[in-house]
Amino acid sequence: MGFIGDIGHFIATPLYYAISAVLLFWHKLFTLLGLDRDGGLAWALAIVGLTLTIRAALIPLFVKQIKSSRNMQLIQPKVKELQKKYGHDRERLAQETMNLYRESGTNPFASCLPILLQMPIFFTLFRLLDQAAKKGTAHGFLDEDLARSFGQSQIFGSLPIKESFWGARTWGDDPNALVMVVALVLVLAMTATTFITQRQLMSKNMPADALTGPYAQQQKMLLYVLPVTFGLGGVAFPIGVLLYWTTSNLWTMGQQFYVIRNNPAPGTPAFAEKVARDRAKAAKHGTPLEAEVTATPEVEERRPAQRQQPKRTTKSQRKQASPKPAASDSPNDGGKQ
Template structure:
């Protein structure tokens, strides 16, 4: 954040302006989210894998349904973990971007919450945020409101302007997080997955997160609210791009992508996981065809395959039927 402040000051922006510090916070968020893109890609792949193995997990749960003894629960857990291991799926990897972003959020909250104390010398400087920079950032204003002011703690800022700006930022935060979850459930989840626990969890998040932002946002300084607005906007745009280019299997977004690829004459590929399905069915099908071939008499048309060919050996010629002579008494 201090680095962006120096860069904006170097190009002529006022050092003590609230807009300079606000853009510095935005720059901090953008750099942080760019660094988290590799983890976001892993999160997407893990989410796709979790969606693809849901039928297999449901089979395991159905297998042990109604069995409440400890041995059955242990076997169900072991089979589920074996499925995760076989398919290379990590159910906890989707939480990594949020967990890695949390230390930066709490660090920024701590800095902005203690700008006044740092500037007045009642608290030690934090990192490169010296006392002079802290005093400058604390005195800077955005629409007449200090970046360290909050809805419940306006400080020296005008109460009306502070609360108006806070409410506006909280509304933007709530709308962006609701829109992100809504487009995820509406376009990027297959119909079969809307009844599983993961879909219900996403639905709860869609309604709970705006309430969480509304309740907790009244305690956040303006600078922290700017942080959350920026990261929510980034998340919404990033997810919109992901749903359009990397949709979930069986979802409405995948069908829309296939339509676009068909219109452009591009090949359509389906996402699959090595090791998800056993080869027992394929082996059984192959054995059935081979058995039919071995039992087909020479010269007979043979089995008709899916591509219109024959599985038996016919020699390429049509065999004429022979008339059986009746025995005379």
């Protein structure tokens, strides 16, 4: 097998067991609910359940991604200052930029982590389905009987989940038009959801200062590169794998929409929209926003009081204003009682 093959097998084996365990759990659940054990609908819904399970497990990583992305946006003015200061020295600029990332707790690669962690799962599911369809090969907890059922299952009796758009062109003696249409719809949905998710992040949750510079260029590049990559590669993916990735993209889009709407980064269009919604809600209930009520007094209290300067007086005026000693305090009265 070779050294590279041994490493790939070492990495893939635990993934086969983890993915097959979750997949079989959902398949068993839908079978108990009355779906056909060997039917494509039970296996397709099991793939959807697998996707939701994986994405739920990745929520802590998504939260870390959001925090890191927000920090990247907020420190863009400082990054620009470093570019102006050390633009002539690329090595020093890179060093100072990394120091800034470290001090602010920002990871510039955190936005890619969810996708990078899903790629091994994606390709493992692809191989699991491909091997089950072609050879009935058992992987993980998927025995030969279940592997054959998984690989040969068809949705609605005529839509094999193992087939892809590219493979359906030469399916049997006549191309399978239904597979081609469904696969094309899933590829377009996968591409569109990827683009909308990235576009939503840039247009709603990035301040104006963050729309220029290297980080913005990276985001703009991903905005077009990722959808094109998935679109071109998607024609070769089986319907079952396309179902996984499209469901995952829909989860990401909804999750990001919720976070941007309810916890936007300061100085972004989404933040302004949230402030406007909060004001409208407060006005509807007749209660002004707490921030607006307390903002002005706090500013006034923090303003230092002006010190009044004493008026200038002459020496004679000061002498007249000084108190005279009382009669009982005179030294001549000391012996008279």
